[in-house]
Amino acid sequence: MSVFKLPHSLLKDINSLFHNFWWGQQDRENKIHWISWKWMEKSKLEGVMSFKDLEAFNKVMLAKQCWRLIQQLESLVAKVMKAKYYPRSIFQQAKLGTKPSFIWRCFLSARPLVEAGAYWKVENGSEMHIWKDKWIAHPTPSKSLSPVKVLDKIATVSSSNSSREVWNQLWQLQVSYGEKYGERV
Template sequence: MSVFKLPNTLCDEMISLVRSFWWGQTNGRNKMAWLSWDKVCVPKSNGGLGFRNLKAFNLALLAKQGWRLQTNTHSLVHRVLKARYFPNTDFLHAELGSKPPFAWRSIMVAQEVVKAGSRWQVGNGSSIQIWLDKWLPTHSIFRVISPTGTLPQDSRVCTLIDEETGEWKADMIREFVDFIWHLIFIQHVGKELLELVVTIAWCMWYTRNKACHGTTRQSSQEIIFKARSMIKSYQLARLEKPHHKEPADIRWIPSDFPWYKINIDAAVFTVSKSVGIGVVVRDHEGLVVGLVAALSKRMPLPLGPFDAEAKAMHEAVTFAKDIGLQDVIFETDSAILSTALNDISTAPTSIDNVIQDTHHSLQAFRRTQIQHVKRIGNKLAHTLAHHAKGIDDYVTWIEETPPCIEPIVFQDALSV
């Protein structure tokens, strides 16, 4: 099943045998089937019995072979098939060819399945087409859907990346001033109207997607009614007071000698489309003195909160290397980030490259640890991250305490 596409008639006969065995028969007559076979094949986690859909299972195994041909380019099978069927391209763009053998024809059946489930992870961007390939980190269609701008149709993502710094060329990435921006900064509309406009826009997008899958398209009155109902439900939900359980110990705790502890945080500045990074290095006594330091840096990157946290960790590791530390504990208030750095297999795809870069840089230290800390125990880095909003590039403090965090340093020292 993992190499050849089973004929549909064979799959139907095998399913018929399984159904006969499962439901049983008496005197050559089948007993009543109490559940449709489609529902029987639904996973147990979704309320079904978890039986295999043979056709889908066969297609999944063939797609697995196709994915291996796409990713494992050093295997003997890949080299043989590539020389024969797609010498100038990859598996995703291969063609069936004339008079292909049954094995290759079977694998090509699953090509569309591989295409539907794959997307690019951006490296240098030289192989990725801006307008045609799926490479965006968003969870919609992963593809640029805006009209082609000043860049040609066949432009590559590498044209948007600075080769020397590896950063995005912000001046080449087109910024769109949309209707919401106009409402906020030109019309100065109220909060209630803005909420309604945004919710209606989402409902229009939602009903359009449902219509693409065969559902009847809603009328404008139905969309407006749905939007108002969603806003009302949201407002009622916010009235409920959640019960928060305070952690047992949320203080900042100093490291043991000879370790240094580095606290990291990031802040997102939406208006200026930039992020602030705060890094604080303290010794086992909790003091920002001697060979310890602090960093406040602003970077012109339109990142989200989680991406900014990952970037801040990468900058903190680089900063620790620059000042010559060897035994370092890195603390962040992002639980997902700390988990991803301790086990890179759990890293979200959107920041996988940054995590791998950071993990590789950690090998330069003698000993390192990645820990999670509550936000209240990360106040110094949090303050320096927001302090970056008022600076042009970055500021470092060596053998001195930044004035903006002196009271918090003193408070943390008293609580030790």
């Protein structure tokens, strides 16, 4: 479950077994539904059973493996995947490729979940694209805000280190985002 994306039909059947255990027939009589399944999926902190939505759980476990490919570059799995599927780039930019394995397809299906919650940590900024990568709170400019005119569309953070004016403009853009979304910058 943590490496393969299980088929929707299989997960539905397993969920059905859970439901039948709790609310299935007993001696030709249907059991009473005292509480909804949605309530039973809530966390234990809320005082209920905390059953998992297996499809969501499967996707989260795959995302965890993707995160390991990003963070643990020296692991054997990360080295093998990088050598085979993205030798000249990073996992976030990897393509499906020709004749991909089932595991690789599973990892790529979970990559959007990782991307939705991941941000770059600014260090030297050599691989971080200013407009493409998520390194500020809201990376997609709204229609009312225009991108900074000084920077190229594929500019990296390190390529603009020397220009104080550029960084001042980026800071103003971030402040504008914060004001729009009600965040402190």
